[in-house]
Every structure is written in structure tokens, then in C-alpha cells.
Amino acid sequence: MALSFTLAKKQPGAAMTSILMIDDDVALTQLVAEYLQLDGYQFTAVHQGPEGLELAKSNAFQLVLLDIMLPGMDGLTVLKQLRQHSYCPVLMLTARGDEIDRVVGLELGADDYLAKPFSPRELVARIKAILRRVELVQQQQQPQSSSLQVNQLKLDSAKRQICVLDNPLVLTATEYQILELLMRHAGDVVSKEDLSQLALGKRLQLYDRSLDMHISNIRKKIAQYDEGEKIQTLRGLGYLLLQGEN
Amino acid sequence: MALSFTLAKKQPGAAMTSILMIDDDVALTQLVAEYLQLDGYQFTAVHQGPEGLELAKSNAFQLVLLDIMLPGMDGLTVLKQLRQHSYCPVLMLTARGDEIDRVVGLELGADDYLAKPFSPRELVARIKAILRRVELVQQQQQPQSSSLQVNQLKLDSAKRQICVLDNPLVLTATEYQILELLMRHAGDVVSKEDLSQLALGKRLQLYDRSLDMHISNIRKKIAQYDEGEKIQTLRGLGYLLLQGEN
DNA sequence: AGCCAACGTAAAGGTTGTGTAAAGGACTGC
């Protein structure tokens, strides 16, 4: 098979992103291999649970694609054991609409879930979403400038305090995290999915209005001091703190 | 400098497009073989469902023509099983006017549907339409330049924003997608069918004016800032954003 | 010219996502 045709992607100086796939369907792994390599990913596939677990534990991969139906060792077992050692992101693959596996998988710490059959396009989109979020998290863990100003908002992360026109806001821990995220990405849209995972620590479910409530409460608190400073809503996309051009 | 990129549209020197036909009507497959080979396609025909399924799963073909009435294994079954493994485009062939099969087939993930008897000309047209769209999709999932300028329009896909003469447009998600597509193919006609499938996520139906409305609304929003920047209509073909030659 | 299909678009209709008050839980410290 001719597939040693790797596009030179950008990734400025960074090591190539490596993805491990654990799936007994050899034909499928070959297909995925082609697509991901086209997209500039380093790709490895194994077809046995235990073997995959060992590789995944090595932390040599930035992402693991894990089939739930595996001969020998069940995918959920692999995930559970992997989580003893590593926080490497895992995207679960499973037979169509298997809601139970989905729930269990996410509880065990899978980062996302994709039902077979999937289109390569969708797979790539999910992978990118996960990697982007991981990058956001790592960014967060970096030592960040402890103070930051966006328009009338002033962040002092040492004091864990945000001021509006020099009036300190009384925020709960969650509200603070959300607003800090928005401030650190002022000018960019932050998706509700990302906000939920990073600030609330859980995936956004359908009909989950919790995040909306937090945003609503934050808005109210900000409006106490400044009517002009608004968190913008981008319907279907997320929220955005507009970066003024003063 | 005008970065007038036109990606390799045709197949100049590219690997030949392979088409697989699964149909028990031997005479018909021979007829189709002649036409498609004349048109420069690599053509293979098999007359049994299971055999065809195996070949299709190999992902060696860019398109599968699948008869619904098959001895041994029903065409819909073949499609369903194929979809467990592959997203290879499938054009269903079926007895005249069988609306039920058509609906089921499209739901199972067929890409198009053609009623027997068909003219070779129509078959080739459908095949080309599917292949062209697949190419568009693949292009879409390639890493794309995040910023792009067409005449007075400036695209910033990181911010998901399009500006006219530096005035940011307030676009809905759908409008943004349509305009981005047009911009990325500036100078080329983009068919309504393609726009509908890629931006609206559904096939264009007869009397469906939804896309027209989106175009109309986009035009209005652009015209707020620049009367000269126009989306051209090519009656019966699609829409086009003219690439200026500055 | 006259026909007809394709297109433009205003307005109406239907759907979906969001804003927010209020109630319900979960947790903590006393």
C-alpha cells in the first residue's frame, strides 16, 4: 500500500502529533491511517487490547482512538487501566448508538465518543476538537501573566480577583474560572463545549443549562458596575468577550 | 499579488478513478463499462452482493454503483454492511420509482439514487456530481489558510469573521459557511447542490428556496458596506464570487 | 412575442438556542 506521502504541515517546530488506534478491524485502521497521515499525524495501530494498553501507557501518544469491542480485553477495561497511569486523551469508538457504553466510557474518563461508522471528516474534526482543548488546558497550566486587563475588566490571578472599573467582583469559583477563560481569550469565541469542560469539568450535555446560568449571573454582577461591559453571545458557537480598540 | 489558487480540479496525471458496479444484470454492466471506460474511468463489475461488498470494503474504489435488487444479498444490506467500514460514495440503482427503497437507501448513507432505466449520460452526470462533491469535502478537511482575501472581502477563519472594506459582517453560522465556501472557490462556480450539501447539510430539493434566501441575505449584508462586491448568479449552474485581477 | 423554469426577496411560519427566575440538590461549617 502506498501511503508514505506525508504532507509538510505547519506545527512550528513542534514534534508531530502521534495518534494510537486500538481496534481489531484491520481494514478500518488502514483507512484511518491514510486519512490521518494525510492530515499530518503520526499514526500507529494495534489490534489487541493488552498490546494497545502497553503502548498507550508509554505516553508516547497525544491521543488514543479506542474501540470498545475488542477481542481479549474489553475497550472499557483498557480505558480503566489506562486511567490508572495516564491522562492521555481518549476518543472512544463504538457500535452505533450504544448509549450505555457511551455513558460508561465518558464516566471512565474518555474525552469523547464517536459511533461507527463514522466519516473520516467527522473523525478528524473530533480529534482536532480534543487536541485543541488539551492545548487550552496546557496553556492554562503554564505560568500566566498574573494580571490582565480587558477593557474595563482587570484580572489579578494572584489574588484570584476580577475588578470592574476598580470595583472587585464577588464571584464564585466557577464564575471566576469562566470569566478568566473569557478574558484570557478576549477577542476569540470560546465554545460552550470548551467552557463546560474547562470550567465546569464536564462535557456539555443536551439541555444542560448550567453554563448559561453562570454566564447570566456573571453578566448581572458585571452590570452592577458597568453597563457597557458585555459578554457577547454567538448563537450556536459560544461566548465572546470583545476586545476593545482603545 | 493575486493568490488565485485553483486546485487541481480534473485528474491531470492523477491516479485514475475506479468505479465498482454491483449488479446482476450482466448486459447492463457491460453497457455501463463501455461508457465509463470511454469517459476515462477504471471500471469493475461484479454480479453478486457478497463479492461486491468485499471489493467495496477494500476501499480500492472511489465510487460504488449498487443495484438494490440483487440475488443472494439485498442491495440495502450490502450498503448497510459497507457503511460499517467505509464511507465510500455509493450511487444506488433501483427499479423505477421505488420511493421506499430510495428513502431507505439515502438514510443508510447512499449519496445519490438513480432509477432504472437510466441513460448513460445521466449516469455519468450523477457520477461526476458525486465525485466533484467528494473532492470538495476532502478539500474542506485539508488544513486551510486561516485568512484569505477576495477583492474587498477579507476572511479570518480563526475569528470566524468576514470583513468588507474592514467592516466586520454580522453573519449567522450558515451565512458564514456559505460565504466562506464561495470565497475559497472564488473564480469558480459553486453549484447550489454543493452549497446546500456542504453548508446546509442536506440535499437540495425541488422548490427548496432556503439557499436562495441565504444568498439574498448575504448580499444585503455585503451591500451595506460595498455596492460593488457582488455574488454573481449563474442561472442553472450556481453562484460565483468573481476574482478580481488587481 | 410568449412561455416557462430559475431566480430575487418580503413576509409569514416553525424551530432551536438562549436568558433568566425560581426551585431543587449538594455540600460545608457550625
Place this chain on the structure above:
DNA sequence: GCAGTCCTTTACACAACCTTTACGTTGGCT
């Protein structure tokens, strides 16, 4: 236990959005 704080869920209203309808216009065709 109980009050207090915080997060989440529920419920309803509303706004934004997408689609459909309806009618007018255009452009290719005979």
C-alpha cells in the same frame, strides 16, 4: 440538624435563525 453557599435543574418567555410561502422578475427557449 440547620443555615448558608453554591451548582444544577426546571420552566417559561423570547429572540435569532432557518425554512416556506407567495408573488414578482429575469432570461433562455421556441
